[in-house]
Amino acid sequence: MGAVYMHMGEYSKALSFHEKALEIYEKTLPSNHPSLATSYSNIGAVYMHMGKYSKVLSFYEKALEIYQKTLPSNHPDLATSYSNIGMVHMNMGEYSKALSFHEKALEIYKKTLPSNHPDLATSYNNIGAVYYNMEEYSRALSFYEKSLEIKQKTLPSNHPSLATSYNNIGMASYSTMDYSKALTYFERTLDIWQRTLPANHPHIKTVKQSIEICKGSIKK
Incomplete structure (x- = not known):
């Protein structure tokens, strides 16, 4: 139901459902269980839509902590987690931190995905956007063009x-x-x-x- 309310734009209701789910998971699951990480990510995503970035960061970091303890270092879920945190830092104007997390995501994608995969295109675009906001336009251009190259093929x-x-x-x-x-x-x-x-x-x-x-x- 939380996901349904999220899609309807009813973020307070979505938050309420996700928090109830989290409460159950925290009482019944080990502290590093994957379902807990998913729950933290879901709550973070709702706060993201609400523009409450410090809260987003807190929940995304809790999810990342579990992924880092339980997943291989090149797992796609880790890349997604790094990318999510990068987006939050980007929205907060913390461009150096954003760049660091997006680069970690890209590193995993390059090792694990085909060279024309859409997630790679998104990752290149994310890094380009950070450089653009840092006013490093030539670097931004380089990453935007890498992203475009994949999109043109696919x-x-x-x-x-x-x-x-x-x-x-x-x-x-x-x-x-x-x-x-x-x-x-x-x-x-x-x-x-x-x-x-x-x-x-x-x-x-x-x-x-x-x-x-x-x-x-x-x-x-």
Whole structure:
């Protein structure tokens, strides 16, 4: 039921159900049982949607502690846990910590997944986003492009995730003052969004503005 309420956006009810489940698990299971880790992660995810990042961190770290004690060092659940914690630090503006956790996740994914796996694309994108927020735009670009390379091999040409990648590369390219490259990627973004989103969607308005700004910068 907690998951159902979560999907409905009723976070207080979701939290209540997950907390009741946790209470039972804490009374009946060993302290390092996988179900406890799942329960901590579920509660963390609800707090994430509520924007209560310090609480998210607390529960995600409890889950990670169990995973580190009970799973092999290259287990996918560990990678997910590292990635989750990285996202929290990112949202809190703690970019060095975010980078550290995302890099740990990437290390596991590279060892255990095929080179064109979607989780690898997500991991590269996460690291790119951290570098972008740190204003290290060339590094951001490098990781965004690695993410895009996987998506281009595995997704249909008008997939929304491709548009997100194109937009990210456009923004990073603009920030490195490569305005022509930025324009190319913003135009690719617009092409997909015009085919897949309603005409009045704010994403379309935003990328059109980005295109005009690029054109203005190229003329200067």
